[in-house]
Amino acid sequence: AQSVAQPEDQVNVAEGNPLTVKCTYSVSGNPYLFWYVQYPNRGLQFLLKYITGDNLVKGSYGFEAEFNKSQTSFHLKKPSALVSDSALYFCAVRDGSSNTGKLIFGQGTTLQVKP
Amino acid sequence: DAGVIQSPRHEVTEMGQEVTLRCKPISGHNSLFWYRQTMMRGLELLIYFNNNVPIDDSGMPEDRFSAKMPNASFSTLKIQPSEPRDSAVYFCASSTPGTGAYGYTFGSGTRLTVV
Numbered sequence: 001a002q003s004v005a006q007p008e009d010q011v012n013v014a015e016g017n018p019l020t021v022k023c024t025y026s027v028s029g030n031p032y033l034f035w036y037v038q039y040p041n042r043g044l045q046f047l048l049k050y051i052t053g054d055n056l057v058k059g060s061y062g063f064e065a066e067f068n069k070s071q072t073s074f075h076l077k078k079p080s081a082l083v084s085d086s087a088l089y090f091c092a093v094r095d096g097s098s099n100t101g102k103l104i105f106g107q108g109t110t111l112q113v114k115p
Numbered sequence: 116d117a118g119v120i121q122s123p124r125h126e127v128t129e130m131g132q133e134v135t136l137r138c139k140p141i142s143g144h145n146s147l148f149w150y151r152q153t154m155m156r157g158l159e160l161l162i163y164f165n166n167n168v169p170i171d172d173s174g175m176p177e178d179r180f181s182a183k184m185p186n187a188s189f190s191t192l193k194i195q196p197s198e199p200r201d202s203a204v205y206f207c208a209s210s211t212p213g214t215g216a217y218g219y220t221f222g223s224g225t226r227l228t229v230v
Contacts, residue, residue: 034218043119043206043221044158090158092218102148102171103219107157 002027004093006106013081014114021076021109023091030096033074034103035065038088047089050074051096061085081113121207121222128229133195136225139188140209148219149182149192150206158206164190197229 003026013019025031032051036044048059055067065076074091088110092103120139128134140147148163162172167184175182179198184190194201204226208219 036218036221043223044208044219045221046218049218102160102163104160105150105158 002093002095002102002104004091004104004106006089006091006109008109009107010110010112012112012114015083016080019078019081019085019111019113021089021091021111023074023076023106024072025074025091025093026072027093027095031067031072031074032094032096033065033067034092034094035059035063035074035076036090036092036105037061038090038108040087044090047076081111083113083115086111086113119207119209119220119222121205121225123225124223125226126228128197128227130198130229131196132229133193134197134201134227134229136192136205136207136227138190138192138207138222140190140207141220142188144209144211144220145187146210147184147190148208148210149190150208151203152206152224153203161192194227197227199229202227202229 005024007022034049035047037047038044047063048057050057050067058064063078065074067074088108090108091106094103122137145166149161151159151161161174162182163170164184180194182192204224206221206224208221210219
């Protein structure tokens with residue numbers, strides 16, 4: 001069975017500092033990994049994905065994520081946080097060996113960037 | 116493209132009433148997903164369709180919930196009778212063919228309040 005864990009309910013950083021939002025996953029086949037962001041009263045927006053290739057993937061708004069197979073992790077990072085990055089972030093995984101399209105989401109991590 | 120369109124945006128209803136939520140996926144997307152988001156349980160997959168056929172409804176909480184997709188451009192999620200614990204934000208999402216490598220596009224959600 002697939003599962004995703006986001007161990008932190010909330011991450012607080014100061015504007016201009018680097019940020020990391022953690023995600024670990026469990027899947028029986030090849031992992032397809034995704035990050036989404038949700039702003040208040042909005043739907044989830046796609047940030048980036050890892051399917052294959054380079055372990056470091058770059059996405060929207062200056063975010064990037066590093067796939068680490070040995071640690072089964074896919075942490076979201078940004079070198080310099082902005083106040084406007086404050087939002088709810090979701091990690092999601094799909095079993096790439098399966099022919100279903102079901103994504104399993106983590107519980108979400110609230111990112112708070114303070115000026 | 117207008118994206119995934121959900122209606123209504125907000126719904127307030129009395130306990131025991133029937134509620135119907137609607138979703139229009141992106142044209143050409145052949146997978147459609149219904150999610151429910153609450154503070155307590157996070158983002159839960161209720162049901163998903165491939166090519167208008169329900170594939171996995173194991174997340175539907177009980178018989179009061181039903182979902183249909185009569186054609187490629189329309190889906191409904193119905194709750195009958197509604198209960199206060201059904202209060203949540205309900206999201207619809209769609210995805211392209213060969214869903215493995217692609218993420219979902221989410222609608223803006225329907226905020227349901229059952230009083």
